[in-house]
Amino acid sequence: DIQMTQSPSSLSASVGDRVTITCRASQSISTYLNWYQQKPGKAPNLLIYTASSLQSGVPSRFSGSGSGTDFTLTISSLQPEDFATYHCQQTYSTPYTFGQGTKLEIK
C-alpha cells in the first residue's frame, strides 16, 4: 500500500497568513493526488484534484503543486472559513490512501 504522510499534523495561523501544507507519498504517484477540506461534523469537500487542478467553486486562494512523491497545498491568504482539517489522498492505485490530516487552527 502507498503511505501518505502529511506535515504538519497541526498548524496555528492568523487570518491573512499564507499557509503551506505538505504531503509525501511512499512511492511515486505521478500527479494522482487530491486535497480535501473537512469541517467538524461535515463530509470532506474536494479542493484540488490531480495535484494542481482547482475544483469548480473553490476559491482561487487555494492552490496545489507537486508530482512524483512530494506535494503541497497552499492557501494564499487565510480567511476565517478556512480553519478546518485538510486531507491529502492518492488515487494512483488501490487501496486509495489518505494522509493523517492537518488541523488548521486560529492563532
Place this chain on the structure above:
Amino acid sequence: EVQLVESGGALVQPGGSLRLSCAASGFTFSSNWMHWVRQAPGKGLVWVSRMSSDGSSTNYADSVKGRFTISRDNVKNTLYLQMNSLRDEDTAVYYCARGYKYAFDIWGQGTMVTVSS
C-alpha cells in the same frame, strides 16, 4: 441538485450485519465509479471500497475484504455496502462518494455505524 444521501447506520453487536444505502440524485448515476470511505471517531479518512459504473469491477481495503460487499442498482440510483462479521474497529461514520477525474467530488453526509456489545 447533485447529492448523495446515506442511510442504514445503526448500533450493532460484534459479529452482526448491516446494509448501508447511498441514494444518488441530480446526476447520471450509471456513469460514475462510486466509493465508500469511513472515518472512525476523531480519526482520519479510510477508503473502504469502490465499484465501477456498470458494477462489473470492485476493489476493497484489506481490512474489510471477505466481510464487506459493495453493490449498486443503476435503475434505483443506489449504492450499497453489505457489512458482515462486524468488529469493534468497524465503528465509524461511513460516507459514499462519487468518483470523478481521479478524485471524489461529491460526498454524502455520512451514516454512523457503531459496533458494540
